[in-house]
Amino acid sequence: AAWTIDLAKASIDAGTEVIGLVDPTAGGSVISRKHFIEFSVPILKWTNEEIKKHKNVPTYLHICGDVRDRLDLMADTGVDAISIDNMVDLGFAKQAVGDRVCIIGNVDPVRTLLLGSPADVERDSRRCIAQAGKGGGFILAPGCGVAPDTAPANLEMMTATARAYGRYLLTHREVAK
Numbered sequence: 001a002a003w004t005i006d007l008a009k010a011s012i013d014a015g016t017e018v019i020g021l022v023d024p025t026a027g028g029s030v031i032s033r034k035h036f037i038e039f040s041v042p043i044l045k046w047t048n049e050e051i052k053k054h055k056n057v058p059t060y061l062h063i064c065g066d067v068r069d070r071l072d073l074m075a076d077t078g079v080d081a082i083s084i085d086n087m088v089d090l091g092f093a094k095q096a097v098g099d100r101v102c103i104i105g106n107v108d109p110v111r112t113l114l115l116g117s118p119a120d121v122e123r124d125s126r127r128c129i130a131q132a133g134k135g136g137g138f139i140l141a142p143g144c145g146v147a148p149d150t151a152p153a154n155l156e157m158m159t160a161t162a163r164a165y166g167r168y169l170l171t172h173r174e175v176a177k
Contacts, residue, residue, distance in 0.1 A: 001043045001046065001047045004021065004047055005047055005050045005051060005054075008047075008051045008054070009051070009054045012051075012054060012055050012057055016057070017057060017058070018057060018058045018059070018060065019051055019057055019058075019059045019060075020059070020060050020061075020062060020083070021044060021047060021048065021059060021060070021061045021062070021077075021079065022061075022062045022063075023040060023044065023061070023062075023063050024063070024064040026040045026063045026070075027063050027064050027065025027066060027067055027085070028065060028066045028067060028068070028069055028070065029065050029066060030065070033069045033070055033073070036070050036073060037073060041073055041076065041077060044061065044077040044079075045076075045077050045078055048061075048077055048078045048079055049078060052078070058080045058081065059078075059079045059080055059081075060079055060080060060081035060082065060083050060102075060104060061074050061077055061079045061081075061082050061083065062082075062083035062085075062104075062144075063085070064085055064144055065085055065087055066085070066087045066088060067084070067085065067088060068088055068092060068093075068096070071084075071088075071093055071096040071097050072096060072097065074097075074101075075097045075100045075101045079101060080101060080102060081101050081102035081103065081104050081139065082097065082101050082102075082103060082104065083104040083105055083106075083141065084103060084104065084105035084106045084143065085105070085106060085143050085144050086105065086106045086107065086108040086109065086142075086143025086144065087143070088105075088106065089131065090103065090105055090106055090128055090131035090132035090138075091131040091132065093105075093132065094131065094132045094134075094138075099135070099136075099137050101137075102137045102138065102139060103132050103137060103138050103139070104138075104139045104141045105128060105132070105140075105141055105142075105143050106128055106141070106142070106143035107121065107124045107125055107128055107140070107141070107142050107143060107158055108124060108142075108143055109142040109143055109144050109145060109146050109147065109150075110147065112124040112154075113142060113146060113147070113150045113154050113155065113158070114146075114147045114149065114150050114154075116154065117154075118153050118154055118156075118157040121154045121157040121158050121161070122157055122160075122161050125140055125157070125158050125161035125162065125165075126161060126165055128140055129161070129162070129165050129166050133165075133166055138166070140158065140161070140162040140166060142158075
């Protein structure tokens with residue numbers, strides 16, 4: 001966590017405008033909700049607070065895998081947004097956290113972006129927008145890391161779909177100002 005904070009501060013000082021916190025080992029298939037509360041939440045809160053003390057830039061949290069049982073706790077870490085893996089239904093996530101945080105996600109990075117066609121990307125992107133875009137507080141993005149061999153045309157289609165069927169939305173805190 002200390003290394004993450006130092007890296008985030010250096011990145012901010014170098015011009016980074018958004019900081020992502022990633023905890024790939026905190027998903028439901030790796031640790032229980034009880035252990036997530038005990039071991040991960042305090043560190044994630046502290047990390048986010050220290051970054052925000054340095055400069056109040058937007059932060060988001062991504063945890064790989066099925067996080068349905070900890071969406072509320074992810075929102076409690078103080079981040080501005082939570083990035084949802086494609087294993088989780090965005091409608092469920094939106095209902096679980098309401099407008100407490102912005103939701104980011106969750107086009108399937110393998111079946112859709114890597115192996116699919118531009119038409120598949122448009123279909124999956126539109127599904128994500130329909131599930132989580134209503135009322136704002138949503139950013140269309142891949143559900144996890146993008147494979148290096150992903151066709152540029154597929155990434156371009158995701159962007160084009162966001163522009164055609166969504167609009168730029170500020171984080172929930174910025175909208176409230």
